Amino acid sequence: MGERFWGDVPPATPVSPEQAVALVRSAFGVDGPARPLGSNQETNLRIDAGDVSYVLKVANPAFGHDVLYLQNAAMRHLAAAGLRVPEPVVAPDGSDVVVTDIGGSPHHVRLLTYVAGDLLSDAEHLAAPVLDRFGRLVARVAAGLADFDHPAADRPLQYDTRRAAEVVDALAPSVADVSRRTKVLSVSDTAWAALAPLAHDLRTQVVHADLADYNVVAGRDGDGRPVPDGIIDFGDVMRSWLVADLATAIVSLLARPRSRPVQDARAVAAGFHGELPLTHAEVAALWPLVVARATVLAVSVDDILAADPDNAYAREEQPLDWRILDRVADVPPELAEEALRSALGVRVSDRILAAAGWRPEADVVDLDHDPVRVDLSVRTDLLADGAWTDPAAARSSVAGALAGRTGVLPHDEGRLTEVVVDSAEETPTVALGTTLLAPVGTPVRAPSDGTIRAGADGSVVLACGVVDVVVRGVRATVAAGAEVVPGQVLGAIDEAAEDSPLPPHVNVQVVRAPGVLPPPYVEPSLADAWVALCPDPVSLLGLFPDLDVGDDARGVLARRDRVVATVQEHYYARPPQIERGWRQHLVDTRGRAYLDIVNNVAVLGHSHPAVTAAATRQLRLLNTNSRFHYDALVRFGERITELLPDPLDTVFFVNSGSEAVDLALRLVRTATGRRDVVCLRGGYHGWTTAADEVSTTLNDNPRALETRPPWVHLAPMPNVYRGEHRGPDAAERYAAELSSVVAGIEGGPAGFIAEPMSGNAGGVLVPPGYLPAVYGTVRAAGGLCISDEVQVGYGRTGSHFWGFEEHGIVPDVVTMAKAAGSGHPVGFVVTRREVAEAFTAEGSFFSSVGGSPVSSVVGLAVLDTIRDEDLQGNALRVGGHLHERLRALVDEHPLVGTVHGEGLYLGVELVRDRSTLKPAIAEALAICERLLELGVITYPTGDFSNVLKVKPPLCITEASADFFVDRLDEVLRAGW
Numbered sequence: 014m015g016e017r018f019w020g021d022v023p024p025a026t027p028v029s030p031e032q033a034v035a036l037v038r039s040a041f042g043v044d045g046p047a048r049p050l051g052s053n054q055e056t057n058l059r060i061d062a063g064d065v066s067y068v069l070k071v072a073n074p075a076f077g078h079d080v081l082y083l084q085n086a087a088m089r090h091l092a093a094a095g096l097r098v099p100e101p102v103v104a105p106d107g108s109d110v111v112v113t114d115i116g117g118s119p120h121h122v123r124l125l126t127y128v129a130g131d132l133l134s135d136a137e138h139l140a141a142p143v144l145d146r147f148g149r150l151v152a153r154v155a156a157g158l159a160d161f162d163h164p165a166a167d168r169p170l171q172y173d174t175r176r177a178a179e180v181v182d183a184l185a186p187s188v189a190d191v192s193r194r195t196k197v198l199s200v201s202d203t204a205w206a207a208l209a210p211l212a213h214d215l216r217t218q219v220v221h222a223d224l225a226d227y228n229v230v231a232g233r234d235g236d237g238r239p240v241p242d243g244i245i246d247f248g249d250v251m252r253s254w255l256v257a258d259l260a261t262a263i264v265s266l267l268a269r270p271r272s273r274p275v276q277d278a279r280a281v282a283a284g285f286h287g288e289l290p291l292t293h294a295e296v297a298a299l300w301p302l303v304v305a306r307a308t309v310l311a312v313s314v315d316d317i318l319a320a321d322p323d324n325a326y327a328r329e330e331q332p333l334d335w336r337i338l339d340r341v342a343d344v345p346p347e348l349a350e351e352a353l354r355s356a357l358g359v360r361v362s363d364r365i366l367a368a369a370g371w372r373p374e375a376d377v378v379d380l381d382h383d384p385v386r387v388d389l390s391v392r393t394d395l396l397a398d399g400a401w402t403d404p405a406a407a408r409s410s411v412a413g414a415l416a417g418r419t420g421v422l423p424h425d426e427g428r429l430t431e432v433v434v435d436s437a438e439e440t441p442t443v444a445l446g447t448t449l450l451a452p453v454g455t456p457v458r459a460p461s462d463g464t465i466r467a468g469a470d471g472s473v474v475l476a477c478g479v480v481d482v483v484v485r486g487v488r489a490t491v492a493a494g495a496e497v498v499p500g501q502v503l504g505a506i507d508e509a510a511e512d513s514p515l516p517p518h519v520n521v522q523v524v525r526a527p528g529v530l531p532p533p534y535v536e537p538s539l540a541d542a543w544v545a546l547c548p549d550p551v552s553l554l555g556l557f558p559d560l561d562v563g564d565d566a567r568g569v570l571a572r573r574d575r576v577v578a579t580v581q582e583h584y585y586a587r588p589p590q591i592e593r594g595w596r597q598h599l600v601d602t603r604g605r606a607y608l609d610i611v612n613n614v615a616v617l618g619h620s621h622p623a624v625t626a627a628a629t630r631q632l633r634l635l636n637t638n639s640r641f642h643y644d645a646l647v648r649f650g651e652r653i654t655e656l657l658p659d660p661l662d663t664v665f666f667v668n669s670g671s672e673a674v675d676l677a678l679r680l681v682r683t684a685t686g687r688r689d690v691v692c693l694r695g696g697y698h699g700w701t702t703a704a705d706e707v708s709t710t711l712n713d714n715p716r717a718l719e720t721r722p723p724w725v726h727l728a729p730m731p732n733v734y735r736g737e738h739r740g741p742d743a744a745e746r747y748a749a750e751l752s753s754v755v756a757g758i759e760g761g762p763a764g765f766i767a768e769p770m771s772g773n774a775g776g777v778l779v780p781p782g783y784l785p786a787v788y789g790t791v792r793a794a795g796g797l798c799i800s801d802e803v804q805v806g807y808g809r810t811g812s813h814f815w816g817f818e819e820h821g822i823v824p825d826v827v828t829m830a831k832a833a834g835s836g837h838p839v840g841f842v843v844t845r846r847e848v849a850e851a852f853t854a855e856g857s858f859f860s861s862v863g864g865s866p867v868s869s870v871v872g873l874a875v876l877d878t879i880r881d882e883d884l885q886g887n888a889l890r891v892g893g894h895l896h897e898r899l900r901a902l903v904d905e906h907p908l909v910g911t912v913h914g915e916g917l918y919l920g921v922e923l924v925r926d927r928s929t930l931k932p933a934i935a936e937a938l939a940i941c942e943r944l945l946e947l948g949v950i951t952y953p954t955g956d957f958s959n960v961l962k963v964k965p966p967l968c969i970t971e972a973s974a975d976f977f978v979d980r981l982d983e984v985l986r987a988g989w
């Protein structure tokens with residue numbers, strides 16, 4: 014940032030690479046080519062001397078020289094403390110600052126070791142663990158410099174945060190835009206009003222003073238995330254407040270398109286605090302210092318441009334610096350402070366302690382004795398079948414629930430009616446304050462003494478001293494400025510807005526930070542801080558003792574971990590608690606919506622009303638087992654066989670894919686009187702004993718290949734992307750390999766099982782010609798062929814209803830589950846009559862709930878809906894579009910090796926190197942974690958877990974498909 018203080022700075026002395034080479038050789042005895050680096054107020058050139066690189070720094074002759082010694086000493090000190098920083102090279106004469114003649118005048122020059130790596134500023138997105146490490150690095154610098162001092166450390170610099178107010182006042186006249194000038198001055202005043210009383214409690218020491226992301230060097234973690242571990246540019250080293258470096262670090266993150274000032278500040282501060290605990294005063298001062306730093310950057314850039322309108326660097330910076338100022342100015346400082354306090358686990362602020370004793374003396378609205386507790390949480394029963402997406406429908410459901418009575422909606426609840434789908438950013442869904450539902454005209458009263466203010470958003474604010482009470486939805490009859498007494502009428506409940514999902518109501522908030530006007534809904538990641546500022550009015554207003562919302566995803570996860578087997582895994586290290594689904598979307602308890610890109614089981618979309626209606630009706634009538642005689646089983650069986658070619662005419666009903674596969678294996682064995690089965694290496698067919706034995710996905714079981722029983726014979730997976738054969742004759746070659754496997758089976762195989770598209774490998778297409786050849790070989794050897802349609806059947810591939818149809822083959826046995834019940838357990842096996850009859854040798858077949866009346870009507874509803882909503886057509890259309898858009902990412906991003914699959918069964922394979930196809934495993938998982946934050950759920954699959962699953966419900970729209978691709982594109986570009 015440089016030593017600039019108001020006043021003109023003479024330009025840096027130009028030094029050519031040739032001059033630099035000669036200078037470095039003569040002054041330091043180092044030999045190597047030179048190239049200019051970006052220079053601001055001093056001249057910097059990089060020197061590459063064999064394996065070691067250096068930076069030659071020629072100081073601006075206008076500046077004092079003792080600071081060069083200060084900088085060198087600080088760098089040495091930090092290097093000795095183990096930090097990766099530039100180190101001054103000592104010249105043969107023993108000095109590390111050499112005075113030499115350049116262009117006829119003496120110049121002070123230094124040679125520093127070069128700190129290799131990317132700048133942290135190069136990464137557009139920084140994940141939470143990266144922010145934590147950044148904070149820790151900043152703390153290590155502070156700790157490293159704690160015992161360092163130097164006579165030159167006290168110097169008057171523009172970027173000494175202690176002087177920020179002075180700098181803003183001095184430079185504000187350069188801000189040409191009047192509204193901006195007014196804003197920066199007022200924001201600065203507010204920050205300093207908060208800082209002034211804390212100033213004498215802030216630790217002061219030598220600090221780096223420009224610990225921004227552009228002065229931090231980062232390596233790369235295994236998952237491709239930056240690891241900030243080096244510091245450069247000690248040009249501003251000075252004595253200042255220790256915590257100011259942390260503020261500078263935070264501010265440097267805030268120009269990024271998706272930065273979230275408070276959340277980012279929390280993450281960096283938590284890292285810092287974990288390494289070097291902050292004092293109470295420092296925690297309280299941190300946000301005002303963030304704001305102060307932002308004001309200095311904004312006025313400084315305008316000042317530079319006022320003096321030098323052609324300064325291209327400043328032109329580029331200007332909108333970013335002002336964006337930062339706007340962003341931090343939008344945050345109520347009280348909120349930021351509570352957010353930081355809770356993240357760091359330090360004591361609550363005085364304002365909260367002061368307000369804790371406040372008690373109301375009158376009710377705001379006279380409610381019924383026992384008002385209706387209206388449930389509009391994510392789990393409500395009130396808004397079924399997607400009614401929450403339609404405000405008018407929601408409103409009439411709520412009115413119906415009230416049935417003429419008064420009602421109440423709790424504070425701190427994720428509100429289903431506020432959910433926004435396909436949003437990359439969190440949206441405000443958590444309700445702040447209590448909402449009271451009562452007829453238009455119901456009087457609204459003051460809960461205590463106070464003065465009336467008009468809230469900027471039309472709310473009525475009652476200032477009660479240590480708290481404000483904010484009431485929305487009231488037609489006020491008292492004027493701003495009026496003093497009121499407890500119980501005094503403030504106005505009456507107004508008509509609800511036309512687009513409101515609620516009937517007439519008021520929302521009441523109690524705010525412990527007088528003057529702050531909280532919004533009615535806040536984003537989930539800041540809800541804890543908002544709730545600290547706005548406690549539950551219910552208990553304070555004495556209305557209802559018990560409206561506990563009680564959603565705690567982390568608590569539920571800990572209980573899950575205690576009660577569920579660890580190997581029954583869940584997605585994500587910190588999974589959201591998903592409690593609702595609708596079409597292609599899922600919603601967590603706090604109201605964040607996610608686009609579901611993985612759920613081929615919910616083929617129709619989540620909570621499809623056809624399934625709900627069929628199951629509900631049948632549950633009320635009868636649910637029993639297939640030993641009884643009822644119509645639904647017969648109709649479902651007939652529908653299935655109508656969808657299959659001859660001679661597949663006989664159905665067995667089960668509940669899952671694993672059971673279907675297990676049964677299919679028994680069928681081919683009994684029909685042939687043989688035991689051995691051929692399957693593909695890397696295929697997955699289920700978890701039951703036999704299904705597991707023919708499954709060899711390495712991501713599910715890394716030891717799968719070593720532990721196969723003797724009856725299982727593996728042939729290579731015909732993967733033309735990463736398998737052994739990739740050319741035009743791949744199908745033939747793979748088929749030939751399978752043929753030799755078959756030939757090696759003594760007595761011949763009972764059968765062959767494979768998916769018609771390798772689903773678990775990530776939608777890898779089986780090359781045309783392979784399956785017909787293999788079916789021929791197996792049948793010639795007396796075996797039967799099983800097509801496992803569990804993943805890809807039922808129209809998902811778009812072009813055909815069954816995966817095998819695409820290959821022009823007819824299997825002997827078909828297995829199906831997953832989509833067959835759209836989430837309800839429905840599975841079946843279909844075969845020829847004589848194969849089924851041969852099974853009598855094994856006795857009878859019975860699956861207690863397989864083909865139950867409920868499963869059968871659900872199965873029929875699913876088939877009807879796929880037909881009626883043309884979901885196979887949608888798979889073809891939206892799948893084709895999605896495939897095309899994903900393919901375009903291959904050209905954009907080297908990490909995207911290829912896109913597998915067809916229809917709505919696709920896979921995005923990530924590789925570190927396109928020639929070796931080294932799988933990008935850690936990256937794939939980290940990318941999925943980032944996509945979750947951006948509102949998309951997908952997960953890696955394949956032997957190496959490097960293929961992103963793309964198999965959404967078949968009702969997905971083109972808009973949602975685009976949302977997914979846009980987010981993936983963003984993550985690949987901006988980082989994860």
Ligand code: PMP
Nearest residue numbers: 669670671697698699803804830
């Ligand atoms: N076959 C295939 C191809 C599968 O992908 C799966 C499950 N992923 C199964 C069978 C087993 O199905 P289920 O989980 O319903 O037992």
